Amino acid sequence: MIRVAIIGATGYTAYESILILLRHPQAQVTYLTALPEECAPLTEVFPALQGRLDLPIEPVDLNKLAGCADVALCCLPHKVSMSFVPKLLAAGVKVVDFSADYRIRDVALYEKVYKVEHTDRENLARAAFGLPELFREKIVSAALVANPSCYPTAASLALAPLLKERLIDPADIYINAVSGVSGAGRKTALAFHFPEMNDNLFGYAVGTHRHMPEIEQILTQAAGQLVQVLFQPHVVCMDRGIGESIYCQPTGKITPAQLTDLYQAFYAREPFVRLLNKPPSTKNVAHTNFCDLYATIVKDKILVFSAIDNLIKGASGQAVQNLNIISGLPETMGLL
Amino acid sequence: MIRVAIIGATGYTAYESILILLRHPQAQVTYLTALPEECAPLTEVFPALQGRLDLPIEPVDLNKLAGCADVALCCLPHKVSMSFVPKLLAAGVKVVDFSADYRIRDVALYEKVYKVEHTDRENLARAAFGLPELFREKIVSAALVANPSCYPTAASLALAPLLKERLIDPADIYINAVSGVSGAGRKTALAFHFPEMNDNLFGYAVGTHRHMPEIEQILTQAAGQLVQVLFQPHVVCMDRGIGESIYCQPTGKITPAQLTDLYQAFYAREPFVRLLNKPPSTKNVAHTNFCDLYATIVKDKILVFSAIDNLIKGASGQAVQNLNIISGLPETMGLL
């Protein structure tokens, strides 16, 4: 039984991680921590968990943590995370980190995008990037896994086959993404107040979203060529779910059947990637760790549609997938 | 042309009032005010109004107000309102007040329920209660109208015919009310954060909601007998709309046909009360000033269903209805 601590246990990704682990046959939550000012009885923070998990949310005690956990799911915000993860690792606890701190390998890029100095370059250099479908072999032996962001997960799985095979122009890619509101976290804001957000759709972070460089890094690495994308996110009145529609320029002639073959070969052994013959629906991936893909050709352009649950394959499900991998458990355990 | 100032122009009731007045043929918004710290360009506060109304939201200037407005819609919170309304009246401006300050005629009750001393008993004594279907004759000549709350409007129109005719036990009435989220105002709260509120329903303020004594006051006055109700509100994932289902004990034998006749006679000349032959839908009254009613008999009990738009008949539409009355305009103007 793998014992799991959840650090920063007051947001949606912590909550979804708990839900998954409650059904996991070989892992169990043993410790919940938060900043002292956010600590409260678990059922106050998440009333839905009453009767399901009997743990307090406590200020973190590293000794206690080291004694009761094999792996930590670290749900802290960026900057806070890199001040804490080294201590977790030093205590002998493996870490799946949800923040941006170990995702961007290029320190200068990280510091430019996140406007903060990187204070843990040592572990950054050692961290595996936790997108198993593309980087599984590096995750297996990692002590620290940087869990990918939601948008980049959906985009990277959609584009990797095309870019690896050099079938599209790596500098002419448009990613139109639409997310449910939980992607913005659990902190209130007028824009997400129910009467404002209900029946609403809008774009945001035009040209500036921090997931744009993350997507480019993943795909550049996966494809072995420099990839540049135009990524535009939107938020819509859904709890959860991301739908991305991606427009690419083929480098040569390709048929829809060849596209289908390509994706089938690429993802033949991936349990969490499903290939459809029409655009996916976010509802069909809600509460699951699947990424649903559909690639086709329209007017000589390639369109790829990708759908995930931002909180599961885009966060907590993928984290448990990584936890399974680094713990030597079957990768799908607790996730199907 | 009646000139209208809106005092406290940053919330939903102010916004809906502006929308109605933009379409009103004989009234126009001339002045928008807010607390200094809330003042901002109108299109920042309400981006939807860009291109429709070209007024700033300014700190109030009583001289300016007196010069540019005949009527003020006062959308301030209780306690603030009664400190400001006397000045408006003294400046010769008629007032439709949205707060609780002039609604509860019994000062002791007001002070108990709202936990604040009443500081304007003089105007309280003179204020008309702005539910035209029940108290129109007193509104006509009033300088100050206390605009009713949303739940009480729906409940009182549903129950007044029965109570006036003494057809139900005035001490055995259950009002089950369900409201859209805009009823809670525009201030953010975790409970109303979209991912928390979407697909959600819950009761609140059990036994303590401030609209309970308001309902009792209205119905006691309308019926000429002491009325006591058990009022239980709920909030559900709708922008707007209130549905109330009301359970009463008949004092004698009554048939559904007699019920129908009663309501038809009672509301025969009321343009904003519609009588249905099945339970009303909140969507059918959304963005309208209608109150839809259906009364029937089940197992010897009387059930009355009532639906309004909490922001229109429950607030801004009724305010404009009152504004029309005190301004000598046709009561339905701008509202159908």
Place this chain on the structure above:
Amino acid sequence: MIRVAIIGATGYTAYESILILLRHPQAQVTYLTALPEECAPLTEVFPALQGRLDLPIEPVDLNKLAGCADVALCCLPHKVSMSFVPKLLAAGVKVVDFSADYRIRDVALYEKVYKVEHTDRENLARAAFGLPELFREKIVSAALVANPSCYPTAASLALAPLLKERLIDPADIYINAVSGVSGAGRKTALAFHFPEMNDNLFGYAVGTHRHMPEIEQILTQAAGQLVQVLFQPHVVCMDRGIGESIYCQPTGKITPAQLTDLYQAFYAREPFVRLLNKPPSTKNVAHTNFCDLYATIVKDKILVFSAIDNLIKGASGQAVQNLNIISGLPETMGLL
């Protein structure tokens, strides 16, 4: 490993049953059937199940069924169910039946309410009513379990403690119920077309809902006294969830603390009943088998709030709970 057939596998209750069983450690779906005209590849009927369950939906073959299933979850409509269940039982397969056919013990009442002759009185007499919290001892040894309806589950769990202890007038009970749209099934109708149903709330089936006699039967049996209720359902723009607010007349003096003690004692060993200290939220029970309750006193009346997920504790979760019981498995297996 308990092998489970799902009969009538095209609706929401079948779908939710499959989802639960996919995560159940000791049960597995082995056979899916439907009417010949409704048979289709599973992923056409439920695209979300792609990659999770590799079974066709076939016309039923009783021999095959007898060979591959220990228990059948029978999701057929009433009348169809009672023509088929006897064959299942004769084939040696235990049955949890979702229809009304084995719920109403009084044949005359059944025939009046459902307007159809009862054709399987023999099994009706033997069926256990599948509300484990009230009738567990009869379920244990049953070959046929009548799975309760959604509204009655929420209402009965809320009221049973009060009625068993004779603390309320059994003829003066108002049950105001609000349900998500999945309660109406998967068949399209204009009223449930998204643009009609979104942001909408309305009452229906006034005085005529078929769950009213079911509630009365359950509570009459549980309490050992004749119980009559006024049950009024509503539908609101939620996928799932039922919230009931129930108003009762105490027979004597009772304090809130006594109420709390009563419920705590009554449900002390029930893993799926949670007692709260404020009204429950439907979202907190969504996708769970919990029934959340809160009972209190307002103006000398007793109010009980009850919330369940209509598809889980109100249907498929409760069915698996019953399946566990009749299969000798721990009752909570696969459900927490």
Place this chain on the structure above:
Amino acid sequence: MIRVAIIGATGYTAYESILILLRHPQAQVTYLTALPEECAPLTEVFPALQGRLDLPIEPVDLNKLAGCADVALCCLPHKVSMSFVPKLLAAGVKVVDFSADYRIRDVALYEKVYKVEHTDRENLARAAFGLPELFREKIVSAALVANPSCYPTAASLALAPLLKERLIDPADIYINAVSGVSGAGRKTALAFHFPEMNDNLFGYAVGTHRHMPEIEQILTQAAGQLVQVLFQPHVVCMDRGIGESIYCQPTGKITPAQLTDLYQAFYAREPFVRLLNKPPSTKNVAHTNFCDLYATIVKDKILVFSAIDNLIKGASGQAVQNLNIISGLPETMGLL
């Protein structure tokens, strides 16, 4: 007072047209017709109109129509429309037609896209295309106006300034569009059943949507150069609203400030086009005739965001705008 008949008065566009005309100071609905099998009391078809409009929905009688209407809003489906519009015109009634029959000027293209023979080429040749911001001068004197589709309205207003000024490559345009469900009409379908559609987003009609050639025709005509677009629609859990995010390749160097100037000059006198400095929200245009636009530059590409209410500026509001124009009324009358 302009008298207006609504032909095919059972769908959403008819309903919204009625709502607008009820508030229109110089137009009034005088006649409502539908196919005989769809005729019913207006309040059965649209219960929300009870007390607001007292007209039956009748089978059409051309003589009666000619006697009571100056203009017909023809809300029939394509193919049916072109069999009926000639009779309306022959009867001396001006027509604003909501169908596709008079939108596509190229008969061969129409017949290919709509898979039906065009039977009224004469009026097709005379029809004005009812997008006033681009083709006002031809509408003024038209007896027949082809009211544009929803998606093309949003796309064309977004792109016209860039294409007219030849600032973008006319063959490298990606239009990602997301629509509320009312865009699919009032006919039920499983995909739009509330529990399926709620919290859902999906793409559809990949490469085949009939609005793609319409967009190309409008822009080719407006720009005087051949325009080809890749248009991809999606549907999301909103009642109403379209948000389009459009990606273009500039032909030369251009700054954001120049873009802003371009749009401001282009739409300086247009009351229904609003230029924002951030991406528009569909909620801010809901129930209005506005098209909100924001154009900017990201990574040397031009992004244009466009938002309309699909039922208003995308259908009924634009129809009334056209009705105003052909009736000699101020263009904004009843629409602000």
